[in-house]
Amino acid sequence: MKKLINQQPGRPLRFFLGLLPFVLLVLIYVVSSNARLEVNPNDKLLPDFSQIGDGIERMAFEPSKRSGEYLFWVDTASSLTRLATGVVIAAGVGLLIGMITGALPLFASGLSPLLTVVSLIPPLAILPILFIVFGLGELSKIVLIAIGITPFIARDIQRRTEEIPFEQLVKAQSLGANTAQIMIRVLLPQVLPKLIDAVRLSLGAGWLFLIAAEAVAATDGLGYRIFLVRRYMAMDVILPYVAWITLLAFVIDMALRRMNERLFPWHAQGVGK
Amino acid sequence: MIDVNKVWKQYQEKVVLEGLDVHVEEGEFVTLVGASGCGKSTFLNMLLGTVQPSQGEILLDGRPIPEEPGPDRGIVFQQYSVFPHMTVLENVVATRGFQARGITGYLFGSARKQARIDAREMLEQVGLGGALEKYPHELSGGMRQRLAIAQALLGKPRILLLDEPFGALDPGTRADMHELVLTLWRQHKLTVFMVTHDLKEGFYLGTRLWVFDKLRHDPQAPERYGAGITYDLRVGQMDDKLFARIDQSLSEPVESSVA
Numbered sequence: 001m002k003k004l005i006n007q008q009p010g011r012p013l014r015f016f017l018g019l020l021p022f023v024l025l026v027l028i029y030v031v032s033s034n035a036r037l038e039v040n041p042n043d044k045l046l047p048d049f050s051q052i053g054d055g056i057e058r059m060a061f062e063p064s065k066r067s068g069e070y071l072f073w074v075d076t077a078s079s080l081t082r083l084a085t086g087v088v089i090a091a092g093v094g095l096l097i098g099m100i101t102g103a104l105p106l107f108a109s110g111l112s113p114l115l116t117v118v119s120l121i122p123p124l125a126i127l128p129i130l131f132i133v134f135g136l137g138e139l140s141k142i143v144l145i146a147i148g149i150t151p152f153i154a155r156d157i158q159r160r161t162e163e164i165p166f167e168q169l170v171k172a173q174s175l176g177a178n179t180a181q182i183m184i185r186v187l188l189p190q191v192l193p194k195l196i197d198a199v200r201l202s203l204g205a206g207w208l209f210l211i212a213a214e215a216v217a218a219t220d221g222l223g224y225r226i227f228l229v230r231r232y233m234a235m236d237v238i239l240p241y242v243a244w245i246t247l248l249a250f251v252i253d254m255a256l257r258r259m260n261e262r263l264f265p266w267h268a269q270g271v272g273k
Numbered sequence: 274m275i276d277v278n279k280v281w282k283q284y285q286e287k288v289v290l291e292g293l294d295v296h297v298e299e300g301e302f303v304t305l306v307g308a309s310g311c312g313k314s315t316f317l318n319m320l321l322g323t324v325q326p327s328q329g330e331i332l333l334d335g336r337p338i339p340e341e342p343g344p345d346r347g348i349v350f351q352q353y354s355v356f357p358h359m360t361v362l363e364n365v366v367a368t369r370g371f372q373a374r375g376i377t378g379y380l381f382g383s384a385r386k387q388a389r390i391d392a393r394e395m396l397e398q399v400g401l402g403g404a405l406e407k408y409p410h411e412l413s414g415g416m417r418q419r420l421a422i423a424q425a426l427l428g429k430p431r432i433l434l435l436d437e438p439f440g441a442l443d444p445g446t447r448a449d450m451h452e453l454v455l456t457l458w459r460q461h462k463l464t465v466f467m468v469t470h471d472l473k474e475g476f477y478l479g480t481r482l483w484v485f486d487k488l489r490h491d492p493q494a495p496e497r498y499g500a501g502i503t504y505d506l507r508v509g510q511m512d513d514k515l516f517a518r519i520d521q522s523l524s525e526p527v528e529s530s531v532a
Contacts, residue, residue, distance in 0.1 A: 175424065176368075176372040186356060
């Protein structure tokens with residue numbers, strides 16, 4: 001018998017072990033749900049799968065009685081639009097600040113302390129300020145997401161820019177490059193895959209800010225809906241919404257990873273050298 | 274062409290180089306050898322412009338050498354010398370892009386076409402004609418250094434600085450690279466400075482050999498004195514005894530070498 005530290009699962013075993021916790025969780029849910037519904041058929045806390053199915057049917061495939069819209073899809077569209085806009089703005093601003101502070105020591109001296117302080121401000125604490133300044137519309141939610149993740153992206157990009165070997169900067173100069181050329185041809189392309197990685201890491205926080213902002217003030221959106229139906233204890237809607245958000249997050253993350261591999265084939269291996 | 278006038282370099286208390294005073298003609302091939310930490314790379318970096326002398330001056334054609342790297346001085350490092358995000362061809366074309374004025378470093382139209390033709394020719398010359406579309410991480414160490422050299426040469430530098438360029442290569446590849454460097458040196462009429470660990474390499478290549486070592490030594494304060502050039506030799510008429518003596522002095526640890 002090998003030591004535990006040396007035991008490697010084969011492919012089928014790895015798959016089975018990965019699936020096991022999910023199966024167990026579903027099993028526990030079904031058992032507890034049945035137990036509660038047996039005692040009280042009107043229990044709303046743990047709906048069984050047919051009730052959840054009804055909830056999905058009602059939200060996604062029947063027009064709302066009040067507005068005639070398919071709420072689930074409307075919510076998804078507005079939430080994704082807000083998230084994407086916020087993240088794209090954060091990525092753009094973060095890239096700019098990160099590259100300038102990472103590549104130009106003069107600018108780093110001027111901006112780094114400010115960046116550090118700003119990144120320490122809890123974004124949710126300034127949400128009221130954003131509502132006051134930007135109103136209750138789309139803008140304040142987008143700004144919250146952008147403000148929330150820009151400092152992280154900017155600092156990450158700054159570090160990544162500084163990590164690029166000094167030799168490459170010297171080499172480019174010895175070939176006649178000026179500062180702008182070095183930043184655009186040498187640093188920028190090497191930092192872009194890192195930017196996508198930084199965005200992937202910051203999406204979790206992005207969702208958090210999105211749902212928080214929607215919970216406080218919105219008229220549609222995934223976060224808004226969850227907090228709205230909470231009043232009726234509509235677990236048959238909340239649960240599929242949460243699962244949907246999880247799935248979206250997963251798909252977006254995977255898409256970004258694939259994009260990185262596709263666009264930057266040199267990135268995966270042999271960075272440096 | 275290059276005058277080194279009484280150059281000293283020290284970092285706080287630690288003296289690295291002292292009293293360097295030499296003259297180099299255009300077209301010479303100078304190899305710099307010495308124990309590690311003896312200041313030979315520091316000297317190369319002064320020529321490159323990334324390190325400045327604490328005292329004294331280095332003149333290029335009678336004028337102080339610029340305090341930053343520039344297109345008149347090409348460089349090949351031991352590693353990290355090529356751009357990992359560009360293919361072999363792009364790496365060399367980039368040289369032309371950097372030499373064109375502008376803020377992006379990209380070339381368009383006929384300038385781009387001409388640069389691609391020239392780059393291809395240069396790559397043929399260094400033996401990379403078959404690897405144009407590969408990325409650096411797909412190349413062997415020797416091919417990467419060939420690429421770095423091609424890249425530097427397309428910029429038409431007057432001086433080529435080589436900082437232990439073959440240190441990480443196996444002996445067979447190294448011999449091929451020596452041939453290549455010698456051919457290119459003659460063909461492009463370059464002035465070459467090459468730092469190496471390998472004394473044999475220093476003797477075989479080049480027209481002039483500099484040995485860096487401490488001129489004086491204080492056992493109580495080993496950082497008190499820096500290294501200078503202990504041997505400045507025209508290579509070619511070297512006798513074996515002298516080779517053995519220099520080899521001996523280099524293999525001793527720096528601490529105990531009393532010149």
